[in-house]
Amino acid sequence: MSVYSQNRVYLDHNATSPLRNEAREAMLQAFDTLGNPVSLHGHGRDARKICEDAREAVALAMGVCAQDLIFTGSGMESDNTAIHSAYKAGCTHMLVAEMDHPATINAAQNCGAVCEKIPCNADGQTDMDWLRDRLKNWDSAEGRPFVSITAANSETGVIQDISTATDLTHDAGGLILVDAVQIMGKMPMTYNVDYLSVSAHKVGGPQGVGALYVASDAPFTSLLQGGGQEKRRRAGTLNVAGIAGFGAAANAATPMPHLSAMRDRIETELRTMEPDITFFGENAPRLPNTSFLALPDVAAQTLLMGLDLEGVSVSTGTACSSGVSRTSRVVNAMGLTDKAPLGAMRVSLGYTTTDANIDTFLNAWAKVRRYNQRVAS
Structure with missing residues (x-):
């Protein structure tokens, strides 16, 4: 692993999980x-x-x-x-x-x-x-x-x-x-x-x-x-x-039910920070490691790039379609395009994820959002 990667938090396991x-x-x-x-x-x-x-x-x-x-x-x-x-x-x-x-x-x-x-x-x-x-x-x-x-x-x-x-x-x-x-x-x-x-x-x-x-x-x-x-x-x-x-x-590889507590913590704390946030599929049975979210007035790629600069790797959806700036096909299929007009972002945890990683992600999110709000004002 490169020194650059070692200093980062990886929360994109649904795209690929690090080699065991x-x-x-x-x-x-x-x-x-x-x-x-x-x-x-x-x-x-x-x-x-x-x-x-x-x-x-x-x-x-x-x-x-x-x-x-x-x-x-x-x-x-x-x-x-x-x-x-x-x-x-x-x-x-x-x-x-x-x-x-x-x-x-x-x-x-x-x-x-x-x-x-x-x-x-x-x-x-x-x-x-x-x-x-x-x-x-x-x-x-x-x-x-x-x-x-x-x-x-x-x-x-x-x-x-x-x-x-x-x-x-x-x-x-x-x-x-x-x-x-x-x-x-x-x-x-x-x-x-x-x-x-x-x-x-x-x-x-x-x-x-x-x-x-x-x-x-x-x-x-x-x-x-x-x-x-x-x-x-x-x-x-x-x-x-x-x-x-x-x-x-x-x-x-073994089932990782403990990841649901980490995922739920992310969603609880983000909802406190962002009352208008949407978590897609939250009322259905979900994998314990996955959260797909959107803010109605913030582009998902803007969030992704801001988090990336803070050393946190997430994605805007399936890796096979990433890099394309558009509303998620999945969000369209769910009939919720109005909830994510500027795209959605995925956070996916895995066997390497720690509580400290979640702390880093939440702190990075808060920093990125403060910067975005200052720029917007």
């Missing part, structure tokens, strides 16, 4: 392994064992069978692979939650299928009554039903009712994909879905490694063509060190 020491050590050991995991000789077997041990660890954290797990290059690749597989299996009309991550929305819109968005309410919860009615009136000409729902929104942290969505989808004879990238390592995972995607760097593993669970009876078509790796399900030489880091991070 356990993952770093596992990767360093894997770098000393010479073989290709598909080679039959001893060096190859050593590399393959590293990958299979990691597969077991990641599968255990996901609550799935290791034999049904495919390593990928990212959560986004996992989502794209699942959607590609479903489309090739006849799911030519897809229902994608409006609160989904761009990884699923964009893939569904561009795979050739008709993409229909499942609306949400003002709390950011996917409308299960709408989904029930839509599936009840499904036309066989639309192909096999396919539903995609992100388990927890990366911006608001709102947790979706995956159990109900799964039951509705399966009762209609359909397939369901759940993007669990934000859930893994924060809450237990017990899903009975057809496709389940996760990503290493959200749990303190390395960037550039993901995994996709494919149920044994779910259709599958490889997205990447080439060699026979991953039982011919995902071509390309395995990233042995990255996979080792993923496995170690999955072993080390």
Whole structure:
């Protein structure tokens, strides 16, 4: 870690969580392994064992069978692979939650299928009554039903009712994909879905490694063509060190309910300082580490830059869309654009977050706001 980073407070874990020491050590050991995991000789077997041990660890954290797990290059690749597989299996009309991550929305819109968005309410919860009615009136000409729902929104942290969505989808004879990238390592995972995607760097593993669970009876078509790796399900030489880091991070990551007290303290103290502040999704079940907020008369990027100058790293939303000055897509979907006309800001805590970090953030916020108010006057 650079000296610059060491002196900063990091509150952007939903974008990426710092590499855990356990993952770093596992990767360093894997770098000393010479073989290709598909080679039959001893060096190859050593590399393959590293990958299979990691597969077991990641599968255990996901609550799935290791034999049904495919390593990928990212959560986004996992989502794209699942959607590609479903489309090739006849799911030519897809229902994608409006609160989904761009990884699923964009893939569904561009795979050739008709993409229909499942609306949400003002709390950011996917409308299960709408989904029930839509599936009840499904036309066989639309192909096999396919539903995609992100388990927890990366911006608001709102947790979706995956159990109900799964039951509705399966009762209609359909397939369901759940993007669990934000859930893994924060809450237990017990899903009975057809496709389940996760990503290493959200749990303190390395960037550039993901995994996709494919149920044994779910259709599958490889997205990447080439060699026979991953039982011919995902071509390309395995990233042995990255996979080792993923496995170690999955072993080390445990649910962090204590973060909710830190998150609640942030929201309580900010509300005292800012009576007009809005916390999106606060009335719905949320991840314990996430707060998505806005002031009606202050640009989110102005707050972000001010906090950055004070040594605090936060974000204005999902990392895949950051750097773009506009109203949050998620806020628009919730019908609350008037609450955040100048954008919203996300504070996301993680395993490195301390009470002292929260003190620093709140002090930095107060300093930035005093400066902004002086400038405005």
